[in-house]
Amino acid sequence: MSGPRRLMDDPDFRWETDCDLGDEAILHEGLELGALKERVLAAIEAPPVPPEPTSTASTLGASGAAVKGALGVGLAVVAALGVGYMLGAAQPLSSEGVAEPEAVIEQVVSVPDARLPVAAPRVPAVSAPEAHSTEVVEPVASPQPLHRAPAAVEGGASEPVRPAAAAEVAAVVMPVQSEAPGTAEAPVGESGTVVAEVAAPGGVDAVDGSRLDVEMEVYDTAVQAMASGDYAGAVPAFRSYLRQFPGGHLSTEAELSLLECLFEAGSFAEAEAQASRLLQAPGFGGRERELSLVRAESLILLDRCSEALAIVDALGERDSRTAAVRRECKRRR
Amino acid sequence: MSTEHPEEGRVVRFPTGGVSGEVDIGQLFDAHAAYLVRVCIRLTGSRAAAEDIVQEVFVTAHRRRGDLIPDSNLRTWLYRVAVNLVRHHHRSSGRFNRFVDRYKVDPREAPAGPDVDVERVERAHLVRDCVAELSEKQREVFVLYELEGISGQEISEVLGIKLNTVWSRLRLARKAFRVEWQRRHGEGDHP
Numbered sequence: 001m002s003g004p005r006r007l008m009d010d011p012d013f014r015w016e017t018d019c020d021l022g023d024e025a026i027l028h029e030g031l032e033l034g035a036l037k038e039r040v041l042a043a044i045e046a047p048p049v050p051p052e053p054t055s056t057a058s059t060l061g062a063s064g065a066a067v068k069g070a071l072g073v074g075l076a077v078v079a080a081l082g083v084g085y086m087l088g089a090a091q092p093l094s095s096e097g098v099a100e101p102e103a104v105i106e107q108v109v110s111v112p113d114a115r116l117p118v119a120a121p122r123v124p125a126v127s128a129p130e131a132h133s134t135e136v137v138e139p140v141a142s143p144q145p146l147h148r149a150p151a152a153v154e155g156g157a158s159e160p161v162r163p164a165a166a167a168e169v170a171a172v173v174m175p176v177q178s179e180a181p182g183t184a185e186a187p188v189g190e191s192g193t194v195v196a197e198v199a200a201p202g203g204v205d206a207v208d209g210s211r212l213d214v215e216m217e218v219y220d221t222a223v224q225a226m227a228s229g230d231y232a233g234a235v236p237a238f239r240s241y242l243r244q245f246p247g248g249h250l251s252t253e254a255e256l257s258l259l260e261c262l263f264e265a266g267s268f269a270e271a272e273a274q275a276s277r278l279l280q281a282p283g284f285g286g287r288e289r290e291l292s293l294v295r296a297e298s299l300i301l302l303d304r305c306s307e308a309l310a311i312v313d314a315l316g317e318r319d320s321r322t323a324a325v326r327r328e329c330k331r332r333r
Numbered sequence: 334m335s336t337e338h339p340e341e342g343r344v345v346r347f348p349t350g351g352v353s354g355e356v357d358i359g360q361l362f363d364a365h366a367a368y369l370v371r372v373c374i375r376l377t378g379s380r381a382a383a384e385d386i387v388q389e390v391f392v393t394a395h396r397r398r399g400d401l402i403p404d405s406n407l408r409t410w411l412y413r414v415a416v417n418l419v420r421h422h423h424r425s426s427g428r429f430n431r432f433v434d435r436y437k438v439d440p441r442e443a444p445a446g447p448d449v450d451v452e453r454v455e456r457a458h459l460v461r462d463c464v465a466e467l468s469e470k471q472r473e474v475f476v477l478y479e480l481e482g483i484s485g486q487e488i489s490e491v492l493g494i495k496l497n498t499v500w501s502r503l504r505l506a507r508k509a510f511r512v513e514w515q516r517r518h519g520e521g522d523h524p
Contacts (some may be wrong), residue, residue, distance in 0.1 A: 003500065006478065007507065019480055020516050023453050024460040028371050036370070036384050039360050040391045044358055062443040321422075323385040 025229035043318065215245050219254065226257060252283055258293060272298035289315060296325050305329035359393055364392070368481070369415050376419045385417045393418075396514050404446060406425045412483075412491040423469060463513040471506035478503055496514065 007013045008021040169205045169257035222237030238258040242251060254276055277297035285293065292311050299308040309329050312322040369390060373383030393414055467475055473492060478484045478499075485503075489496045 003478070004503070006482065008479060017511060017514055018518065019460065020456070021460055023457045024375075024464075024480060026457045028374065028449075028460065031367060031370060033362075033366050033370065036366065036387065037359065038451050039384075040362055040366075041359060043388055043392050044395045191427055318388075324382070327381055 073304070116140065169171055215241075215248050215250075218244060219248075219250050222254065225258065226261055231261040234261040235265055235267070255284075256287075257280075259291075263294065263298060268298040268301045271295075293325070298333070300325060300328050303332070305332055340451040350434055358391065361394070362391060365411055369411060372412070372476060372481055373415055374460070375464065375480055376416070376472060377422060378461065379508060384424060386415060386422055389418050390414050399486040406487075406490070409487055409490050410485075412477075413493070416491055420469070459517055461512070463510050466513045467506055467509050471502055471509060474499055475510060479507075 007019075014020055053322075182251070218237075218241045222234050222241055225231075225237050227236035235258065238254050238261060241248065241254050242258070245251060248254070255274075259271060259274045259278065261267075262274055272295050275291045275298065279288060279291050279295070292315055294313040296308040299311070305328075308325055312325045315322060340369060366387060369387045370380075372382050373386045374380050377383055377386070390411060394411065464472055466478075474488060477488045477491065478485065483491070485496055485499045488499050492499070494502075
């Protein structure tokens with residue numbers, strides 16, 4: 001089957017629409033490729049770059065194992081589904097990992113579908129000014145089914161995730177709020193949405209497993225705000241989650257989602273600070289490149305191009321994203 | 334085809350024109366870069382991004398030179414890598430680019446010269462703008478079939494989809510393009 005006649009050769013189409021697709025070719029006339037050729041040759045002759053340590057497969061394996069150890073197989077799967085889109089999608093293309101076209105497709109195309117998992121080690125809460133005491137909680141089976149919300153916003157919404165059956169969940173240390181027992185902070189987003197109004201963990205029977213539900217309710221509230229595009233409203237919601245549940249089941253995802261929301265909400269200074277903090281925090285190993293790029297992009301938008309350039313220079317390997325940072329810095333000079 | 338290569342690092346071993354042999358990466362670039370840049374511009378709408386992507390295509394080809402299948406269709410392979418890198422580019426840089434776009438006015442690159450038909454250039458930009466409005470999947474098929482002139486079979490191989498899917502996406506892409514063209518061009522401007 002040779003296919004339909006191309007519109008370019010179809011006089012009916014041209015008559016009906018007054019559109020000649022052949023006109024578009026004029027935009028490509030005189031394409032000068034000499035400089036690009038030099039770039040290509042220079043890139044090829046540059047010293048070889050070691051393979052990326054976080055190819056899709058290896059990331060899934062390493063992080064998956066770590067998450068399994070901490071939270072059980074079910075939560076590992078959930079975590080793999082729920083990582084912030086931005087950082088998952090920003091997984092750099094490892095040229096070393098690109099083999100046949102099939103491999104390219106698998107590595108490049110499948111990235112947003114197979115959301116990259118995050119490392120399992122818990123991130124200590126940093127934003128909570130209150131002193132927390134802790135107690136050991138044995139989670140009980142959660143009645144909530146594992147689900148993914150259908151909402152997906154173009155360009156980066158994460159999807160809410162829920163923990164797996166708690167029978168597979170290891171014991172975790174949960175904080176007890178020393179303030180306002182029984183009621184958590186109910187931040188209000190810029191859109192006016194009340195983003196969290198749930199019982200605080202300290203006011204919940206720690207043994208009946210409802211604490212897990214409370215945690216998920218707070219987290220879901222934040223993610224739903226994010227999924228609906230209310231990034232400004234999601235920021236205080238994620239902060240509320242992190243403050244209430246430092247070291248919670250999804251604190252790593254919440255940290256990454258918070259970074260995404262800060263950037264999307266245009267709070268570039270806070271996004272830069274968040275990226276810097278995560279780069280120093282435990283549990284984000286293997287995400288240095290993505291976090292560094294987000295930090296660099298935030299710095300550009302703060303008109304701090306020299307710092308952004310220093311970051312991408314330190315990253316070494318060039319790709320389209322680092323090139324975009326360099327290009328934008330050059331344009332702004 | 335076999336050539337002398339003073340710089341071994343540039344040598345790529347895979348077929349060109351159906352004849353297996355070693356090809357200097359510079360020759361490979363000369364043979365394939367133009368259409369790759371062109372298709373990447375059409376898919377991304379940005380020459381700078383297209384050049385970055387094409388650079389990655391050749392770097393990838395060079396690094397995988399030992400793994401490429403002899404007698405495979407090199408053009409299809411390069412197209413596939415390019416299209417997938419474009420997809421990756423859209424995802425990874427989309428957010429950043431949105432913010433960058435918010436702060437700048439991107440002047441249109443227009444061919445210069447006394448013989449340039451200004452009206453034709455405007456219409457060329459209009460075509461490009463309409464293509465940019467297509468969904469990513471539709472845009473891929475539309476660009477490859479309508480603008481690049483690639484066969485449906487090769488498109489199915491490039492995109493890794495069934496031939497029937499190529500045609501269905503093309504049909505939808507044509508419909509969407511026509512709607513967008515009519516909206517932008519104005520229904521009363523033509524017969």
